[in-house]
Amino acid sequence: MERQTTIKDIALALRLSTSTVSRALRDAPDVGEETRKAVKALAEELDYQPNKLALSLLKKQTNTIGLIIPNLDYVLATMVKGIDEVALEAGYTVMVCQSDESFGREIVNTKRLLDSLVDGFIISVSSETMIFEHIKKIQQKKKPLVLFDRTINSIAAPRVRLDNVEGGRIATQHLIDQGYKRIALLAGPENLNISNERMEGYLQTLKQNKIKVDKNLIIHCDFNQEYGKMATKELLTMKNRPDAIFAISDRLAIGALLAIKETGLKIPKDIGLVGFNNDPMTKLMTPTISSVEMFAFEMGKATAKIFLEMIHSETDMSDKEIIFKPKLFVRESSSRI
Template sequence: MKITPVTIKDIARSLNISISTVSRALRGLPEIHPDTRNAVIRLAEELDYQPNQLAKNLAKSRTRTIGVIVPNLSYYFFSAMLNSIEEAALQAGYSVLVCQTNESYLREITSIQNLLRSQVEGFIISLSRDTDNYEHVERLARKNIPLVLFDRYAESIDASKVIVDNKAAAFKATEHLIENGCQRIGFLAGPAQLLLSNQRVEGYRDALTKHNLLVENQYVLHCDYTQEDTIMQTLALMSLPRPPDGVVMISDRVAFPSIYAMKQKGLRIPEDVAVVSFNNDPVSAFFSPALTSISQPIQEMGIETVRLLLKQVDATDSPVPRETKVMETQLIVRASSLRAVSTI
């Protein structure tokens, strides 16, 4: 892939000063006049100059290294995705450098900068919970740096994506609860700014509408994925005057503490409240009761992200067109959602 990076020579030409002056200014050497140094730094920022940026690396050498940025490796989905990505990369002759943001927007920016300095040949990224400004990722796309987003993404970012149909999956989960006799179904969603969460809420609402059930905002509460907030929102949901008799959870790691809170409140699962979740964490099968969950094809998703990325890395002429790969999900039915439904 041919990328024309901004060089020290470009900055020197624009400011009509020598290349050595620009170099010394960027290194903060004291012999450069403050006004000159400030002018160099301002222009370097405007032009997005990076001394070891990926574009230079791609033009001159190959590191055969991929940068992967995930929200948190303690989440089953992301650790499993990383395993799949790394295996696919190794089979293609690439190694992987991994950064986790711990759901921090600022750490996401820093991770990209660090990986650029490490001269990775492309990025595979899942956005953090707190990211609501995408300029740092959009800049990668604008510079035609190989980039694939997975799971958590933003529609405004012009990049290839590997995702599931979250709306259809949530519709499937909600309809399953309806078919098992639930009439007042709640949704414990993720952060309000998270596109993935909003897509699942939309699918949930569509299922209620299809089956002529009321769509009530009071039954949709958002949590930040922490156990403390999950328990607080669960108790708020179950303390409504007419609490839900079924709940769709944004993920298994939210479902586990949520079900704990329900049990502490004296509720029986699924007799009083039926539960369906997402991600099919292996623990789900051994939880009490075993948790019904939407399974995502994690191994296939990891392979596809690497395939799409290396397709860009290996391009020698014009940039590769962006692709969005939407993977199918499967509802794994277990005890947490199976209620006795009257046939009378």
């Protein structure tokens, strides 16, 4: 690792003080025209780059965002891309840490980023996370924090999220409109907001349509294709099997699709299916799967923008909330009219 040229090197070579060199480089006012030129020329020649570490130590700001996410599936990768784009533009670098849906990893990551002095955090919690002390700690240290996608109600921080209740509603209503009567729900982990909100939309819609809720038709499982498949198989062997499935994520929906295919039932004739996320995969399956779009890229950009706003303004933004409206894309798996 080669020694970087420093301001001192330039100062020494030009028989100037470091202060003067520093001023010259920053185009500060009180520097002679000639010295300024000389300094800049030499800096160019020696390929001088200011040491960000020294600056960060002095200014107490690192221009770095700590981003903690549960995984890197389609939706999150897309959100990360959105965050990255806005952050880069504003001169921030993003440190991405995957918790891998593990509470322990999330804590380790938070701790690490916290004392490696990121300027703030953007977080989407793992599905295991039910205790939020690590997140409160961020706030105790008065670091900016923005929650996105999987948000937490008990934490007062600005958030960017989808109107998941609405998402649950439009998916369920669509299935009802297509004539399905017994609609099952493949839900996610029980402690996850997004899952419960989508379920809330499902329940509301059933009630509005005077359809009785059958709790046996609601199954909680991890966001994982295999679980989706297993859960669906279970549903399909019930004596009074559902005639439609609303899966809270496309992964689960794909698992469901595979399970349904194995039993020989026809989609959408015998059974309807709607997923969530509008993962490009849904367009590639046979049959193609209807799904709820959540505008991940835009959500990512909005999240980063709020973060930057929070960094730059001193006003309290903890009740700021941006809610995206979901949109259903109807495909073969639920079109039987």
